Amino acid sequence: MTSDNQEPTAQSAAYPPPERLVKPEEGREKPWISSMAEYSALYNESIQQPDNMAEYSALYNESIQQPDKFWTRTANELLTWDKPFTHVTQGSLKEGNMAWFSDGQLNISYNCVDRWAIKDPNRVAFVYEADEPGQASKVTYGELLSKVCSLANVLHSFGLRKGDTVAIYMPMIPEAAVAMLACARLGLVHTVVFAGFSSASLAERVADARCRVVITADEGLRGSRPIRTKAIVDEALKSCPEVERVLVFRRTGSEQVEFNAPRDVWWHEAVAAQRPYCSPVPVSAEDPLFLLYTSGSTGKPKGVVHTSGGYLLGAALTLKYVFDIHDGDVFCCTADIGWITGHSYVVYGPLALGSTSVVFESVPTYPDASRYWKLVEDHKITQFYTAPTAIRALRRHGDDFVTKCDLSSLRVIGSVGEPINPDAWTWYNEIVGGNRCAVVDTYWQTETGSHVITPLPGATVAKPGSATFPFFGIELAILDPTTGAELEGNDVSGVLAIKRSWPSMARTIAGDHKRFLETYLSPYPGYYFAGDGASRDADGYYWIRGRVDDVINVSGHRMSTAEVESALIGHNAVAESAVVAAPDELTGQSICAFVTLKNEFEANDKLKAELVKEVRTRIGPIATPKLLILVDELPKTRSGKIIRRILRKVVAGEADQLGDLSTLSDPSILDVLVREVSTAI
Numbered sequence: 001m002t003s004d005n006q007e008p009t010a011q012s013a014a015y016p017p018p019e020r021l022v023k024p025e026e027g028r029e030k031p032w033i034s035s036m037a038e039y040s041a042l043y044n045e046s047i048q049q050p051d052n053m054a055e056y057s058a059l060y061n062e063s064i065q066q067p068d069k070f071w072t073r074t075a076n077e078l079l080t081w082d083k084p085f086t087h088v089t090q091g092s093l094k095e096g097n098m099a100w101f102s103d104g105q106l107n108i109s110y111n112c113v114d115r116w117a118i119k120d121p122n123r124v125a126f127v128y129e130a131d132e133p134g135q136a137s138k139v140t141y142g143e144l145l146s147k148v149c150s151l152a153n154v155l156h157s158f159g160l161r162k163g164d165t166v167a168i169y170m171p172m173i174p175e176a177a178v179a180m181l182a183c184a185r186l187g188l189v190h191t192v193v194f195a196g197f198s199s200a201s202l203a204e205r206v207a208d209a210r211c212r213v214v215i216t217a218d219e220g221l222r223g224s225r226p227i228r229t230k231a232i233v234d235e236a237l238k239s240c241p242e243v244e245r246v247l248v249f250r251r252t253g254s255e256q257v258e259f260n261a262p263r264d265v266w267w268h269e270a271v272a273a274q275r276p277y278c279s280p281v282p283v284s285a286e287d288p289l290f291l292l293y294t295s296g297s298t299g300k301p302k303g304v305v306h307t308s309g310g311y312l313l314g315a316a317l318t319l320k321y322v323f324d325i326h327d328g329d330v331f332c333c334t335a336d337i338g339w340i341t342g343h344s345y346v347v348y349g350p351l352a353l354g355s356t357s358v359v360f361e362s363v364p365t366y367p368d369a370s371r372y373w374k375l376v377e378d379h380k381i382t383q384f385y386t387a388p389t390a391i392r393a394l395r396r397h398g399d400d401f402v403t404k405c406d407l408s409s410l411r412v413i414g415s416v417g418e419p420i421n422p423d424a425w426t427w428y429n430e431i432v433g434g435n436r437c438a439v440v441d442t443y444w445q446t447e448t449g450s451h452v453i454t455p456l457p458g459a460t461v462a463k464p465g466s467a468t469f470p471f472f473g474i475e476l477a478i479l480d481p482t483t484g485a486e487l488e489g490n491d492v493s494g495v496l497a498i499k500r501s502w503p504s505m506a507r508t509i510a511g512d513h514k515r516f517l518e519t520y521l522s523p524y525p526g527y528y529f530a531g532d533g534a535s536r537d538a539d540g541y542y543w544i545r546g547r548v549d550d551v552i553n554v555s556g557h558r559m560s561t562a563e564v565e566s567a568l569i570g571h572n573a574v575a576e577s578a579v580v581a582a583p584d585e586l587t588g589q590s591i592c593a594f595v596t597l598k599n600e601f602e603a604n605d606k607l608k609a610e611l612v613k614e615v616r617t618r619i620g621p622i623a624t625p626k627l628l629i630l631v632d633e634l635p636k637t638r639s640g641k642i643i644r645r646i647l648r649k650v651v652a653g654e655a656d657q658l659g660d661l662s663t664l665s666d667p668s669i670l671d672v673l674v675r676e677v678s679t680a681i
């Protein structure tokens with residue numbers, strides 16, 4: 001449970017009246033019809049943006065009661081299939097063998113690029129806002145097609161074929177999306193690694209995914225600070241001899257970049273040698289599109305596997321309805337492509353709808369706290385999507401940074417990554433949205449692929465801090481955490497679960513299906529277990545209460561406590577460590593590490609700094625402990641298990657509510673812990 005969330009009572013705000021929102025045009029033009037199913041879907045009926053709760057409920061009920069009808073219609077309306085599917089879904093959560101549209105075939109890059117390039121090559125696919133203000137540029141769908149094709153031909157020339165995996169470790173530039181789409185064009189599986197991760201984390205992922213090629217850039221730039229991207233790759237690859245090629249995009253042109261031919265190949269030289277057309281390779285709807293590593297409760301990150309057809313449908317359908325996307329809109333999601341939000345809502349969702357997506361390379365406070373709002377003004381952004389941590393940080397800088405910009409183009413503003421506290425919600429709604437935009441607090445996960453609980457603009461009446469109601473096709477349940485029994489009716493709290501599969505859900509963990517079952521499907525048989533606590537209030541609204549496992553959410557980024565603990569133990573001086581989440585006003589939660597030292601080491605500030613550095617080097621700056629406390633002893637049970645619950649309470653300032661301490665082997669250490677924490681804070 002997070003301290004941010006409040007009870008769902010006080011505030012309640014209606015969305016703007018439906019007439020403010022753009023309606024789909026009658027008889028919307030389609031570039032072509034590719035199957036009989038699409039033909040009939042087009043000429044029979046197509047789903048419309050719901051205008052009120054009754055319309056939302058009607059569509060939602062259809063998606064649950066007639067799933068075949070609902071998903072056939074949406075899959076044919078939004079995607080172009082090379083081979084139409086004849087059945088919608090099979091398998092079950094109980095068995096973990098779910099599949100969607102499995103006999104259908106399609107190509108993801110064709111769906112995201114060619115369809116729109118053929119119709120109107122001058123339509124803008126990406127607006128690229130470079131790190132330095134005033135250096136924005138555009139990539140049209142016509143240009144994107146040539147770039148994707150040339151790069152796909154380069155990858156083909158490296159000997160890569162359908163099913164091979166490629167790692168992408170790049171800054172937030174359009175070429176990162178080009179790399180993803182070039183992989184998709186050939187049926188290659190990409191794994192994007194967030195460029196803030198260390199060389200050790202990158203190496204772990206490259207090896208786990210068995211990548212033979214890494215695509216990177218010479219350097220990145222964030223807030224005018226260069227990041228030595230290629231040097232990090234070089235360091236990582238010292239332990240990955242199986243990598244044959246490193247394709248390097250020249251971002252800054254720095255002279256200091258080492259280049260090891262023949263392994264290293266310059267992107268610009270390689271694409272210049274290739275024809276800018278490459279025919280798309282049709283893949284099965286169930287073939288993997290990408291792996292994305294995410295933290296779980298145990299030490300090793302999991303390579304979550306997403307498929308082609310179901311994933312793309314989820315990304316496109318949610319974006320269209322949750323953000324009310326129409327032709328001519330400019331959609332901006334500030335997430336990095338290294339996270340699922342960047343995959344679904346910077347690249348795949350917007351392009352599958354033929355929309356314009358903003359790629360933002362910089363940070364929200366460079367050169368000042370107006371950067372996001374200037375971005376909205378300059379590019380006439382219609383939908384803006386960011387994280388609560390950014391909203392809270394920008395709010396601290398004062399309203400002037402926002403109000404001096406013209407934000408009148410905005411219609412929908414969204415939030416993702418962690419629970420948004422009602423105060424931050426209200427500020428976002430009033431100051432950024434000017435009380436005339438729909439605010440969508442979207443709850444979902446790397447594993448869900450796309451939104452699962454979210455308001456719909458024009459239909460849902462919001463309650464600040466609640467993600468409101470399930471998206472189409474998502475059948476939610478709240479379970480008693482101990483018995484696993486489903487808690488029926490309203491006004492209940494427990495753990496969040498989903499009762500049936502949906503198209504964009506992850507299918508497995510790369511190379512470890514057993515772990516997939518154990519993590520998500522076995523804890524409560526027949527349900528997908530999300531790992532979050534949740535309540536359903538008296539009006540049926542859902543409130544996410546935060547993780548119930550050992551995952552810490554720092555600024556919307558997931559870190560496992562076990563991962564940070566094992567990084568600390570890697571230091572020679574450390575005997576034991578226990579890592580817990582502490583509540584944090586700005587970042588939601590922060591990492592707090594308790595460490596005991598081996599006898600021969602002396603506790604001092606220099607060593608503390610060294611330990612913090614150890615975590616940053618082993619995992620990356622996002623895992624930096626905010627608090628690192630050296631203690632003589634950790635609270636343990638008589639059988640020697642660390643009692644993290646006690647540490648969590650102590651850092652939250654709730655040492656007076658420790659509950660049952662009968663299992664604690666040495667109660668005298670409590671006073672010492674409380675004292676240590678209060679001096680450290």
Ligand code: 6R9
Pocket residue numbers: 294339340341415416417418419420441442443444445446447467530531532544546547553556557558
């Ligand atoms: C998309 C993304 C997933 C975890 C999830 C939950 C938290 C995300 C939220 C939210 C409350 C929201 N979370 N959105 N909690 N309200 N609107 O963030 O994926 O990085 O896998 O994190 O983030 O705890 O389980 P991912």
